[in-house]
Amino acid sequence: MACLGPKCSLYYMLISIWGIIMLALMGIFFQIRSIALFEDIKVDEKEWAMANFSKSYVQEKYEDNAINCWIAAGIYLVLFAWSFFQYKLNARQNYEMS
Amino acid sequence: MDSLLRSEKMTLCQMFLQSEAAYTCVSELGELGLVQFRDLNPDVNAFQRKFVNEIRRCEEMERKLRFLEKEINKDGIPMLNTGDNPDAPAAREMIDLETTFEKLENEMKEVNSNSEALKRNFLELTELKHILRKTQTFFDEALFHHQALHDPSMTEERIGLLGDEQTVRPGQTMRLGFVAGVILRERIPSFEVMLWRICRGNVFLRQAEIDSPMEDPVTGDNVHKSVFIIFFQGEQLKARIKKICEGYRATLYPCPETQTERREMAIGVMTRIEDLNTVLGQTQDHRHRVLVAAAKNIKVWFIKVRKIKAIYHTLNMFNLDVTQKCLIAECWCPVSDLDRIQHALRRGTERSGSSVPCIINRMQTHMVPPTYNRCNKFTQGFQNIVDAYGVAAYREVNPAPFTCITFPFLFAVMFGDMGHGLIMFLFALFLVVKEKSLESKRNSNEIFRTFFGGRYIILLMGAFSVYTGFMYNDIFSKPLNFFGSQWAVTHGDPHYSIEELYRNEKIGFDPNQTFLGSPYPMGIDPIWQFAFNKIAFTNSLKMKMSVILGVSQMFFGIALSYFNHRYFNKPLNLIFDFIPMIIFLFCMFGYLIILLFVKWIKYSPSQSHDAPSLLIGLIDMFLFNYAKYVSPGSPVRDDQKQFIYNGQQGFQSFLVVLAVLCVPWMMLGKPLYIRYMKKYGQRADFQMVPQDEEEEEEVMFTTSPNVVSPTNYSFNDGKFKHQPLSVNSGDLLGGGGSEEVVHNLESNGALHTEEAVEEEHVDLSEIFIHQAIHTIEFCLGCISHTASYLRLWALSLAHAQLSEVLWTLVFRIGFGLPKTYGSIILFFIFQIWAGMTVLILVLMEGLSAFLHALRLHWVEFQSKFYDGSGHMFTPFSFSHIIDGGLDE
Numbered sequence: 003m004a005c006l007g008p009k010c011s012l013y014y015m016l017i018s019i020w021g022i023i024m025l026a027l028m029g030i031f032f033q034i035r036s037i038a039l040f041e042d043i044k045v046d047e048k049e050w051a052m053a054n055f056s057k058s059y060v061q062e063k064y065e066d067n068a069i070n071c072w073i074a075a076g077i078y079l080v081l082f083a084w085s086f087f088q089y090k091l092n093a094r095q096n097y098e099m100s
Numbered sequence: 101m102d103s104l105l106r107s108e109k110m111t112l113c114q115m116f117l118q119s120e121a122a123y124t125c126v127s128e129l130g131e132l133g134l135v136q137f138r139d140l141n142p143d144v145n146a147f148q149r150k151f152v153n154e155i156r157r158c159e160e161m162e163r164k165l166r167f168l169e170k171e172i173n174k175d176g177i178p179m180l181n182t183g184d185n186p187d188a189p190a191a192r193e194m195i196d197l198e199t200t201f202e203k204l205e206n207e208m209k210e211v212n213s214n215s216e217a218l219k220r221n222f223l224e225l226t227e228l229k230h231i232l233r234k235t236q237t238f239f240d241e242a243l244f245h246h247q248a249l250h251d252p253s254m255t256e257e258r259i260g261l262l263g264d265e266q267t268v269r270p271g272q273t274m275r276l277g278f279v280a281g282v283i284l285r286e287r288i289p290s291f292e293v294m295l296w297r298i299c300r301g302n303v304f305l306r307q308a309e310i311d312s313p314m315e316d317p318v319t320g321d322n323v324h325k326s327v328f329i330i331f332f333q334g335e336q337l338k339a340r341i342k343k344i345c346e347g348y349r350a351t352l353y354p355c356p357e358t359q360t361e362r363r364e365m366a367i368g369v370m371t372r373i374e375d376l377n378t379v380l381g382q383t384q385d386h387r388h389r390v391l392v393a394a395a396k397n398i399k400v401w402f403i404k405v406r407k408i409k410a411i412y413h414t415l416n417m418f419n420l421d422v423t424q425k426c427l428i429a430e431c432w433c434p435v436s437d438l439d440r441i442q443h444a445l446r447r448g449t450e451r452s453g454s455s456v457p458c459i460i461n462r463m464q465t466h467m468v469p470p471t472y473n474r475c476n477k478f479t480q481g482f483q484n485i486v487d488a489y490g491v492a493a494y495r496e497v498n499p500a501p502f503t504c505i506t507f508p509f510l511f512a513v514m515f516g517d518m519g520h521g522l523i524m525f526l527f528a529l530f531l532v533v534k535e536k537s538l539e540s541k542r543n544s545n546e547i548f549r550t551f552f553g554g555r556y557i558i559l560l561m562g563a564f565s566v567y568t569g570f571m572y573n574d575i576f577s578k579p580l581n582f583f584g585s586q587w588a589v590t591h592g593d594p595h596y597s598i599e600e601l602y603r604n605e606k607i608g609f610d611p612n613q614t615f616l617g618s619p620y621p622m623g624i625d626p627i628w629q630f631a632f633n634k635i636a637f638t639n640s641l642k643m644k645m646s647v648i649l650g651v652s653q654m655f656f657g658i659a660l661s662y663f664n665h666r667y668f669n670k671p672l673n674l675i676f677d678f679i680p681m682i683i684f685l686f687c688m689f690g691y692l693i694i695l696l697f698v699k700w701i702k703y704s705p706s707q708s709h710d711a712p713s714l715l716i717g718l719i720d721m722f723l724f725n726y727a728k729y730v731s732p733g734s735p736v737r738d739d740q741k742q743f744i745y746n747g748q749q750g751f752q753s754f755l756v757v758l759a760v761l762c763v764p765w766m767m768l769g770k771p772l773y774i775r776y777m778k779k780y781g782q783r784a785d786f787q788m789v790p791q792d793e794e795e796e797e798e799v800m801f802t803t804s805p806n807v808v809s810p811t812n813y814s815f816n817d818g819k820f821k822h823q824p825l826s827v828n829s830g831d832l833l834g835g836g837g838s839e840e841v842v843h844n845l846e847s848n849g850a851l852h853t854e855e856a857v858e859e860e861h862v863d864l865s866e867i868f869i870h871q872a873i874h875t876i877e878f879c880l881g882c883i884s885h886t887a888s889y890l891r892l893w894a895l896s897l898a899h900a901q902l903s904e905v906l907w908t909l910v911f912r913i914g915f916g917l918p919k920t921y922g923s924i925i926l927f928f929i930f931q932i933w934a935g936m937t938v939l940i941l942v943l944m945e946g947l948s949a950f951l952h953a954l955r956l957h958w959v960e961f962q963s964k965f966y967d968g969s970g971h972m973f974t975p976f977s978f979s980h981i982i983d984g985g986l987d988e
Contacts, residue, residue: 017934017935025926038580066916072923074914
């Protein structure tokens with residue numbers, strides 16, 4: 003049963019390939035605590051002050067984000083598999099039609 | 101090399117084609133596609149030309165084919181497009197084709213008219229069937245009423261026979277007539293109202309809808325209809341009702357009165373419908389078979405007919421020889437392809453079985469030859485960009501080969517981002533790799549075709565953007581730290597301690613203390629992402645880069661004009677245009693570029709506060725404002741500036757004076773020289789300077805009208821003018837060797853532009869005005885064009901900022917969220933961010949950067965050397981005709 007049209011499934015395929023690569027890479031960058039992403043982990047100054055500006059607070063934030071990124075990449079992997087399946091289905095239906 | 105830089109050498113040729121071989125020869129040339137025929141009878145009306153009949157026949161064939169195509173499309177039969185390209189059929193094959201098409205068309209028409217008649221018949225029968233079926237219920241109801249009102253045994257007839265006056269009256273009132281018919285459903289309401297009004301309510305209308313839609317036999321549309329039955333009394337009413345029915349285009353059918361008759365009729369109708377169905381099916385089958393057979397060939401037929409038509413159209417441009425034995429054609433063709441053209445002619449002659457060979461003969465002309473740049477699929481896109489501005493004048497320097505590199509590069513300077521560049525690159529790579537299959541699909545979407553046509557441009561633009569993105573160190577607005585930042589805070593430095601951090605919101609890094617000494621190996625140091633003054637830093641860098649790139653491109657443009665002047669042998673332009681232009685531009689901006697590099701190299705971090713402001717320095721240079729300057733190395737007060745090198749004041753003043761002197765040099769030099777030469781009559785020997793070595797024996801162009809004296813046209817000058825020709829071919833054959841193609845290389849000289857002819861008559865004052873305008877345009881242009889190149893900086897800044905904003909405002913929402921639901925939100929946010937990145941940053945920004953790169957090439961670069969006044973070489977080629985035909 004094809005839920006997505008041929009164009010829609012192609013779109014999701016492309017965007018999930020991009021998503022998988024990019025989010026997986028970003029997960030790695032978060033994991034290695036890339037400074038360029040420091041502004042993206044949203045350090046709350048007050049909370050950080052409460053934690054006495056400890057390093058572990060920031061580390062934890064980085065790791066949370068890394069895991070989030072990987073989970074999102076995983077979701078994209080599922081999306082990719084599904085849209086790929088849909089794409090094949092569409093292609094086969096097209097073939098049968100003609 | 102020469103053909104890459106300039107358009108092909110063209111020559112005007114004359115062809116003598118034997119009338120029986122002309123058709124095949126032209127068809128061979130059409131396959132070759134290297135010859136542009138001139139219309140030799142431009143004043144002759146299209147209807148008075150020789151082959152007008154053949155063209156008419158071709159058009160008739162095309163009409164028949166279009167009719168067939170329409171029928172095939174109507175039946176939804178796929179047309180086979182094998183993409184093969186049949187040769188142009190021989191002239192006699194045309195009759196075969198004509199008869200085939202005639203037969204097919206007649207057959208089609210017959211089948212169509214038959215099936216239409218059958219369908220009409222079928223429709224009538226089905227309507228009748230429905231009437232019989234539906235009216236049955238009405239009659240049943242009526243019968244019921246009848247019985248309710250009357251004694252069932254007392255039918256009207258019986259009463260009448262009995263002559264019982266008492267009962268006849270009510271009986272007569274019940275003697276109802278009726279008509280039954282079918283009407284379009286949407287007409288029912290007004291039909292009912294009309295009946296009521298005209299018959300004053302004395303009729304009884306019943307109607308029922310027919311559930312299944314009927315097919316209109318003429319249009320083939322589905323229509324909904326209703327069955328109606330009207331009961332009435334008396335002949336007068338009947339006449340009226342019939343009129344109304346006619347007015348409403350209702351079809352009335354005879355309906356028997358008694359039930360048994362109706363049943364019999366219904367059975368009859370059913371059998372007839374079944375018979376009709378089989379006949380209809382057979383007709384359809386036959387039609388389908390005919391169309392399927394036609395669909396296999398229709399594309400090939402189309403191509404064949406178009407080719408025949410094109411050949412006759414070309415033959416119409418030819419002149420007839422006095423003896424009627426041969427046709428004379430004139431054509432432009434590239435010199436280097438003359439051999440191939442001769443081969444094609446020989447093949448054509450052989451195919452036609454003619455014994456007399458066709459002759460091709462180069463001739464002299466005063467006309468400007470068309471511009472023909474040989475392109476492959478890679479350079480074609482860039483050539484199109486250049487041609488969109490103006491087709492290069494004949495043998496002018498063609499900027500397209502340089503555009504292949506500079507265009508994507510300037511684009512990339514404005515579009516520098518590794519991520520966006522990669523997306524663009526991958527998209528174009530897909531188009532390039534799938535080139536063959538995408539091309540054969542012939543996608544009709546215009547936007548897609550535009551992208552597809554420019555796939556190599558996009559590919560290069562993407563690749564170059566990745567490079568410039570690497571230089572700017574931007575990937576989706578984030579930097580990459582490949583080599584390690586060259587800024588570091590040494591541990592325990594008191595300036596950058598924790599206490600300092602507590603005290604200040606921001607800390608300034610002093611390069612003397614934190615810079616490690618050697619710059620980041622390639623591109624911008626990633627540390628700048630966190631800098632408060634990042635934009636100020638990149639602005640200064642990008643501005644300098646764009647001035648350097650822009651001024652070098654302008655220098656390059658002027659340098660190309662040197663090749664033009666050399667080639668067209670215009671030493672005046674060389675001395676009075678090219679040299680002052682170079683000096684002028686160098687004095688102003690060339691010097692500035694040198695200073696830029698000096699500033700980058702000379703000043704170390706410790707001296708950074710001594711570095712001069714170059715823009716102010718440039719302004720001071722032109723105002724001779726040196727009061728506040730001190731010599732290099734000496735201490736500088738706040739309101740003072742330092743010289744960069746000793747003797748700067750003198751050198752800069754010299755440059756300014758030189759630049760100012762260039763203006764009268766450019767403005768007055770050429771007109772004054774021409775005036776002088778005119779007075780003393782020595783122009784000719786100046787202009788007779790021989791051509792450069794690469795030209796060998798051929799002198800293609802000269803500016804001087806003196807050279808074009810009749811003496812240079814010793815060979816058949818009188819005969820080969822461009823009036824409709826009446827050359828005695830026998831003379832030529834005798835003179836040039838009977839069977840060989842006549843070449844006359846030795847008299848190949850002195851083609852010249854129309855411009856040159858005009859120049860002679862141009863007034864001296866006009867030269868003055870022209871030159872003055874030219875000078876002012878250039879001098880002002882130098883400044884405004886340099887400023888215009890700053891768009892490289894502006895757009896690159898805008899692009900970088902936009903992508904950063906998109907990251908901060910959209911993508912960042914997805915980060916820093918708790919583990920539980922953060923990933924889900926990230927999942928959705930990524931999609932939004934990715935979509936906006938492609939739409940806004942890649943598509944929209946890419947388009948704007950493309951347009952700006954286009955402008956920089958057309959206006960700032962090409963204005964320095966490019967005339968663009970040529971006309972395009974449009975060869976007679978079947979492939980163009982077929983492509984054009986399919987696009988229609």
